Every structure is written in structure tokens, then in C-alpha cells.
Amino acid sequence: MPIESGNRPSAASDSTATASAARPADFTLGTPLGAHPTRVLLLGSGELGKEIAIELMRLGAYVCAADSYPGAPAMQVAHDCRVFDMTDPASLDATIAEIRPDIIVPEVEAIATQELEKAVDAGIDVVPSCQIAAICMNRESLRVLAHETLGLPTTPYRFADSLDELKAGAEALGYPCVVKPIMSSSGHGQSVVRDPAAIEAAWHEAQVGRRAAAGHEDQVSRVIVEALAPLDYELTVLTVSSSAGIVTCRPIGHVQVDGDYRESWQPARVPDDILAQAQNIARRIVGGLTDIAHDHGERGWGVFGVEIFVLTDGRVLFNEVSPRPHDTGMVTMASQYLSEFALHARAVLGIPVTDGSVALSHDGVCASRAIVVSGTGQVEFSHLPAALAQPGTDLRLFGKPGVTGGHRRMGVVLATGSDVDDARTRTRATLDTLGVTVTDAD
Template identity: 25%
Template sequence: MKGEVKLGILGGGQLGRMLIQAGLDFNLYTLVLDPDENAPCKDVCHEFYVGSFRDFDTVYEFGRNCDILTIEIEHVNADALEKLEQEGVKVYPDAKTVRTIQDKGLQKEFYSKHAIPTADFRILKDAEELKSNTDFLPAFQKLRREGYDGRGVTRLQSEADLGKGFTEPSVLEKLVDFEKEISVIVARNASGQVTAFPVVELSFHPEHNLVDSLFAPANVPYKLQRLAIEIATRVIESFDMVGILAVEMFLTKDGQILVNEVAPRPHNSGHHTIKANYTSQYEQHLRAILNLPLGSTDIQSAAVMLNLLGEPGYDGEAKYEGLQEALAVPGVYIHLYGKKYTRPARKMGHITVLGTDLQEAQQRAESIRNIIKVIA
């Protein structure tokens, strides 16, 4: 790595913030583009630009000032990424990968084309096609574009639920009788080196349909852990992608592993790696896009990660309760995202709880789960 590298990040949220924190060790000069003038990255990057990462001209002009351009959110202008690639800017993940992952229909077709196991699905154009596919229910209907953190997803149990369905282009995904939801974060550098983090087990919030907590390592038989890592490796190699890729999967009750969705960036299911692994997902992403040797993904400590969400009924300038009491518990580490305002269920931070084994980490996590509250 010669001289100071200018790294551009599309998106100024908490993922970008933690990426910048890791980038300090690499002496990177960071530029961030985000539409929110109070975005978490604002005060930790070298240059901060307020603007839309969905707008072609804005992304193109921003990217021209960068040596390397990366993302912390998928919903960016892929046409601008492609033009920047053509002009010599290193863009990771590349425009082709971003386009595919932005569209859940293209994602599903990609899995089918590359023999990657996934749930049965049908691609729908509109409400009329939904009505003519009721034989496929029960299923999840997912908007092809713009959905994340549980938005753009609805469960349709029977024909009686059609009123909850989306009228826009969508994917109808057969309901999977799964035992657990798991995730593998895998990284690949430009030289083709691939590493995977150990499998983690995800627990989802019953109301908001986003990750509530995770357990690392997952309580899954070794053979199935190896299979999950093999599948995640196949996915990133099929994309020919450089960077980090989170692969969320279902472990079914009959022992199958099916890919649910992927994210071509640091991910909620890897936050614990900052404290629990030799290399964090953020450092690994930087190593990958800088084409450095990838770091060890081995676990140093068992961990539980708890998302810190805005409390129901509070909307305004954020205040935090219970920090002192929680931090008095051994092995508890708090990461606040620098978001000025809270609202119900907004991700405001996360808590990593370490233990000598997973049982100890889980016991500590339960002891503090309801202590910290984000209010206004």
C-alpha cells in the first residue's frame, strides 16, 4: 500500500462509522456521502458530503475523488458505479454485484443459475399475479427492491391474507420449516484469497423482523457448520466479488442449509467480531478491498450481541439509561452509533457480551438485556 489511500464510502450510517474506526489503523483518508447531515459518520471521516447516494451525478462526482469506493448500504446508484469502474476507480463491490443484490428477484435467479441452495420461489409482477399464485402459500412476499430490516416483507399464510400483499414487483418465497437462522460472513480479496468467519446463530425481534441478538459460535453440529461455510464461499466466488459478504441462511429441520439473502458489506451479524474475533469484519473488509492478506477469523471468546433499539413511545433527542449498571458486568462492551435522534425500534447501538463459553456469555447477556434503554 503506497501513500495515503482515499477511501470513499457511500452511506454514512453506523456500518460506515465502524469501518472508518477500523480504517484509522491503515492510515486511510476517508470520504463519506450521505443524505443525512447528522449521519453517524459526519464527525469521524476526513470529508463529509451531504447528498443522495441514489443520484447518478452525485455518486459519480463523489467517486471521482476516490482511489477506492465502497458501500455500507446496497441502495446506491449502480450506473454511476459502473461509469467510475470504467474510468479506473476501484469499486468494491462492483456494479454488477450491487445490481444483482439490489433486486431480490435477480438474487434468487442468481442462486438458481449457480446451483446455490435456496427456498422455492416465484417472481411476481403485480397484485394480479399474486392472486393467481395462492397455491404457493404459505409464503413470504418480498419486494424486489428497497426492502431492508424487515421492511418490504410480509407473511401470507393463506388466501385470506392477500389484502396484506404488495402490489409492486415482488418475490414469493415458499415458507421454510427451519430450525434456526444462521449467518456466515465471508471475505475475498482481489488476489482471490477467501476466508470465512465462524457460523453465528440469529434471533429475530418478534415484532420488527430484524436481528434482536446473535450467538457466536452457533450451536450447530460441526458438519453443518462446514457446509454453511462451503455454501457462503461458493456464493462470494460465484459473484466474483471483492470485499465482505454476509450470507444469511436457514437451517431446516431436516438438516438442509438454504441461502435466504446476502448483503455485500459489513452486516449486523458480524458486529461481535470487533471484540470476539482476532480480526473484525470491518478490518477484514478493508484488507479485502486494499488487496492485503486477509486476517485470522478465529474466535478469541464466545459472544452474544444484543441490538440496542429505540424504546417504544420515544421519539426525539436520544438519552441512554442503564449504562453504568450494564458496564459493571464483566465482559460487557457497548458500542453507540452516534445517532442524535431516537425513534421506536431504530438501531442506536449494540452490546457485545463475552464469556469463557457461550453459556456464560448468554447468562451475562440475559442479566443486562433490559437494563439499557434508549429514550428521549
């Protein structure tokens, strides 16, 4: 069952009242093309951003979708769009000045955060807050907050500024271990190191493979080295901070490949004690983050994807948290009355999100499976009538322009089943039936 908002620590509740009084949520909705709409600037327009835009527009907000390339999924549905380098401070500042948003919703991490701080100073809401975004994109800041400030259980870790420090940290933790750049995501720059001979290669991968490496090749990235936990399975606990407090959704099980989501299902069937620990960890990390937002005069409202490790010995550990809807949470488009995107939109606009808001819409289990396409060119889909002939199945095609080498997530299959195996089998059958062709753009 979801955790009631009344279980939030009193300090967090006090700061909520202070922040809400300082920045009242008084948004004008229902007239997106009128004289005084609530204006939202969406920074990042991928598949998650597309669903966020749709939900905001359903509630009457005006949405401008921005990204670094034209034709991004959210741009295809928003009222307006902009294409520019969001890591360039001047470009981001100019766009904010032009669009005049009431709310800025970052959907990606590659953003000139200093300009977001200026926006907050000018009275614009940044979701969930500038401080939270900065902490969550920095593995060192997040781990220090989670383990050393909030006392959450995590894997043992060390930080390193050089190859020698990395060797010493790995030796102290023991092998195997995991090396990650502190500023990256989705497995980029990450390595599993099983013996000392592979440490130098892991250091190199952290420097060149991290998401922030392009254009910063001369800058050394600090890394975190963690003991490789004896992992049994992973969970995502979607957690919502809103004007009503903090609530958690039912846990989501998932499969990842090289740090990228491939499958998810909700609810994940876990023992009651594991569920209680996972939801408690999620509530505490989101409460800690929102307290920091309140201390800086921001609300801290929105959906957070809290990643949990469950070890083979039964221990439950905090791993990471994403300050926005989570890719594994796409299953909620089938499993909940209100998807994670609808919950995010409501929280952002000051609408209370309570236990009833996060209820499941099915007695069984829902599953999602990513449609990952490899190659170079435009992507065409066929055989939809046969693929969706199976009862309880659905499909979301993202509308991305194409694949440019390597692989890219181009859609997601959704299905409802009697249990986890049944739901996953249905998504597999739908994907196997769907025709996917990569063609030359010419």
C-alpha cells in the same frame, strides 16, 4: 474451522489472477493527509460505516463519509464528510468528481448505481464491485444466480408482476408463503401470507412498504413469493474474498424481529455436517459473485454476509447475501481478533485475508444485543458504570442524532460467556441496567 482458500473452484482462481493483473492493488497508505494518500469515499455512514471508516483510517487511508443526513456516525470520525441524496445521479457524480476517490465503499443500497458504473470505467474501485452490488440488491437476480446457475438449495419460489400472477404463484407453492418485493431489504415490504384472503394485502405491502417506494409510488414492483420453510434456526456465515482467495468465519447465530437484527452470537454451536454445508454454500455464492466481478474487470474483494436457513428436517438452504459487513456480525468486535470491519478494510486495500485472519479470540462464546430505542427526540444514556460492571461486557453507542418516530438501533451490547446462554444473559443484564432516555431536542 474456516474453509481454506485453496478449496475455491479453479475457474474462480483463474479469474482472480486475470482481474488482479488488470487492476493491481497498489495503494499508498500511511499518509492520509499527505500528497498521495489512498482516498476512500464511504457511501452510507451508519454504525457499520463508522466501524469500516475507523479500520480504513487505522491502515492509513483517507476517508470521506457521505450520507443523506448530517451528523451520521461515520461522519463523526472520518477525515471529511458530505451530505447529499445518494440516489440522485448528478449529486453523486459531483461528489465523486470533488473527492476523487481511489475506492468507493457502498454501505447502503439506496445509491445511483449507474454512477458507480461510470466510476469503475474511470478506474475507481467499487467495493466489492458494481455487478455484485446490483445482483445482491435484486432478489430475482440473486435467486436466479444462486439456484438456477450455481445449483444452491433454496426454498421453492415464483416471481410475479401483478396481483393475479402473485395469486397463481402462491397457489402453486401452497400456504403459508412469504411475499417480498425484489428490490428491498431488512424485511421492508415483506409479508407472511397464511391463506388466500391475505394475498391482496401482501401485494399492497410489497408496493408501499419496500425501501425503494418513496418517490416511485407509481412504479409497480415485481415480487417474489416463496414457500414458508419449516425453519429451525438461521445462521450468518461471514465470508471474505481477498487477494488470498475466499475464507469463511465461524458461523453466527442470531435472532431477528420483523427482519431486523436483535441478537447474535459466535460461534453458533451446530453439528459438523451442518457447518460444512453452510460454509460450502457461502463459499460457492461468494465465488460465483466474484467470478462475475472478475468477468467485468473488477476485484470483488470484501466481506459478504451470507444468510443460511437450517430447516427442522436438517436441510441447509441459501437465503440471501449482503455484499458488505453484516449487522449480525457486530459480535465479531468481541469474538474475533479481527472484526468483520477490520477484515473488510484489509480485503478492500489488497491485504491478504487468510484462515488465520478469521480466528476467534476467545475459547467461549461472544454475544451481541442491539440497543433499540423507540420514540421521538434525542437519546441519552446513563448508568454506564453499573451497566459495564459485569466482567466480559462492552458497549458501542453509535452516536446517531436521535429517534424520529418508530424505533431505531442506537447501540450494541457485547459480552463474553462460557456458552451461548451465558453470553446472551450477560448482554441482557447489561441492557437492563443501562439507562436510556428519549428527550425533546428543544
